[in-house]
Amino acid sequence: MAAGAPRIFVSHLSGVAVFDPAGDQVGRVRDLVVMLRVGQKPPRLLGLVVELATRRRIFLPMTRVTAIQSGQVITTGVLNVRRFEQRPTERLVFGELLDRRVTLTETGEEVTVLDLSVHQLPARREWEIDRVFVRKGRKGSAFRRAKGEALTVEWTAVTGFSLEEQGQGAESLLATFEQLRPADLANVLHHLSPKRRAEVAAALDDDRLADVLEELPEDDQIEILGKLQEERAADVLEAMDPDDAADLLGELPTDEQERLLSLMQPADAADMRRLMSYEERTAGGLMTTEPIxxxxxxxxxxxxxxxxxxxxxxxxxxxxxxxxxxxxxxxxxxxxxxxxxxxxxxxxxxxxxxxxxxxxxxxxxxxxxxxxxxxxxxxxxxxxxxxxxxxxxxxxxxxxxxxxxMLPEDWREQEFHLDEEEVATDGA
The missing domain is CATH 3.10.580.10 (CBS-domain)
Structure with missing residues (x-):
């Protein structure tokens, strides 16, 4: 992007296609990686987390981004296909900064972060966050935004991004990913921290969470279900396909199974018990009880x-x-x-x-x-x-x-393995 280009709000980058110089799509943007700095210095935008067609997530440094325009990201064509691993000094914008409660320096008022803008520094290939779009007032919920004045302020006008927040919401993050298919949203949740994953799961409605749970690896399913209140966990299980819900229940301790079954509607609980009575890898264990x-x-x-x-x-x-x-x-x-x-x-x-x-x-x-x-x-x-x-x-x-x-038990977490760590998507 040329010097003097307008700022870009990060919500507009979610899911944006990434292309090589030849016009071939190499993946989609799933998050942005920034490094917080001491004092009031704006964070540096280090790069993008890009999900390839193989569902492997890689790190694309901003030094390899040549343009962000018309809803697309253009790269130099050279990608490092090693799996992205977040470092302790790095923060994920979608996963960790949106929905955070921060404080306006001038008034001491708490506000919620709805969006951030980034821009490229003049005559350099570095990017940084420069402004924060916030809303005053209390937090909203997954179904209703809190009322209050929305305003855009300079990064230096707020404090609190460096603090670990225990009750961070998920409203803006969910809005960012609302168009994703359940399997893709499941992939997003899988890559969040356990704390953030629990917050997002709590904000999803029962039907949406049920669809996403069906696409998650077993360990993630158990973790998320265990952090829900029992009444809600039973509601989510009822919203799942009966065979998937029975499989998940079957992985829980017997006493926990019984507690959840007792909270379900009798007809749904009866279906669960019937499915769980069959061996897992039989027609009875695999079937759904709700055909036409x-x-x-x-x-x-x-x-x-x-x-x-x-x-x-x-x-x-x-x-x-x-x-x-x-x-x-x-x-x-x-x-x-x-x-x-x-x-x-x-x-x-x-x-x-x-x-x-x-x-x-x-x-x-x-x-x-x-x-x-x-x-x-x-x-x-x-x-x-x-x-x-x-x-x-x-x-x-x-x-x-x-x-x-029939696939390996961990197939949802597997990715295609490429032989080369560095590939030139433009044939270089």
């Missing part, structure tokens, strides 16, 4: 309306299961499956019982992982019904759950 179930007199229009539910995963929306009442698992007699593509080819008034596929054998709840994987591969399925000896539908196994258990 229809009675024989339901129409194609009814089925399509259920498939349109945006809360369903693509795998669960790929087919519906026709059963005699009751139409909640465990159901009455399972009659067969109707695939989504077949629904699209039939007139809306047609009954699902007239187009049901009854030839495909369902999975036994005791079927092991090898048998389940073979079933999916043989019949090109993305979901499969699980039926007991009495012919009742117990649930459905989806292909994503099969993959989760």
């Amino acid at each position: 179930v229809l009675r024989p007199d339901a129409t194609v229009a009814d089925a399509l309306a259920r498939v349109r539910n945006p809360d369903l995963s693509p795998a669960l929306a790929a087919q519906v299961y026709v059963c005699r009442p009751p139409d909640e698992t465990p159901t009455g007699k399972y009659l067969g499956t109707v695939h989504f593509q077949r629904l699209l080819r039939e007139p809306p008034p047609a009954l699902v019982s007239s187009i049901v596929d009854s030839d495909l054998q369902p999975l036994d709840p005791e079927a092991d992982l090898h048998a389940i994987a073979g079933f999916f591969a043989t019949y090109d399925m993305v979901a499969a019904p699980v039926v007991d000896e009495a012919g009742s539908l117990l649930g459905a196994v989806t292909v994503d759950d099969v993959l989760d258990h």
